[in-house]
Amino acid sequence: MSELTFYTHPMSRGRVVRWMLEEVGIPYTVETMEFGPDMKTPEYLAINPMGKVPAIKHGSTIVTEVAAICAYLADQFPDKKLAPPAASPERGDYYRWLFFMAGPFEMATSALAYGWKIDSSNAQSVGCGHVEDSINTLEKVLGRTPYICG
Ligand SMILES: N[C@@H](CCC(=O)N[C@@H](CS)C(=O)NCC(=O)O)C(=O)O
Known part of the structure; x- marks a missing residue:
């Protein structure tokens, strides 16, 4: 199995990725980055040119952006069933x-x-319209079922 490094800060969006990594259940190494200059070094900018966390390095593959990391991990470890099967109709809800x-x-x-x-x-x-539009839209879909997909 390829080695996985997780770049994060505990008070960041990296918490979403941490949750995903725990659901996947694979071993990983954590690189805790401090806010400020620590995230803006040439070494880290080579991982994420935005100088932000979270990011992962899996083998030679680098992925940034919370949603992209979660989708990537779901695809890499399909046996964990963390995403609907490729090309299934549920994939529409998943992407949406x-x-x-x-x-x-x-x-x-x-x-x-x-x-x-x-x-x-x-x-x-x-893109988000009025702030309440986005919140109401999420509330509406979660009001129908506790599972947004599948
Ligand atoms: N769109 C990015 C947002 C990443 C982001 O803004 N991360 C913040 C912490 S939650 C960060 O690293 N900020 C440090 C900085 O910009 O210097 C994602 O989804 O991963």
Whole structure:
């Protein structure tokens, strides 16, 4: 099995990847990165040019972005059944909500946290629409079933 290194900080989005790694159940090495200069060294920028965590190195493959890392791990370890089978109809829900969280929902939570101005003057061109649109959409799908997919 290829060696897996997980670059993270405990107070970061890396927690999502940590959860995924534990679900996968493979051994991995943790490189804890400090916020600030530690993430901006040439060595780490070669892993993630954004200078951000999380990131993984699996063998010679580097993956950044929470959603991409989770999808990659699900595909690499299909026996764990953490994603619907390739080409199954459930793959539609899987992609839909994975990308929804990485795109609109991620943007909406930042907008909420930092008080970005999203109103009727710009909501139609902003990916998350009004912040409440993203939150209500997630609440609605989770209200139907505790499982978003499958
Ligand atoms: N879109 C990225 C976001 C990564 C991100 O913003 N990480 C933050 C911590 S949660 C970070 O590393 N910030 C440090 C910095 O920008 O210097 C993802 O999904 O992984």
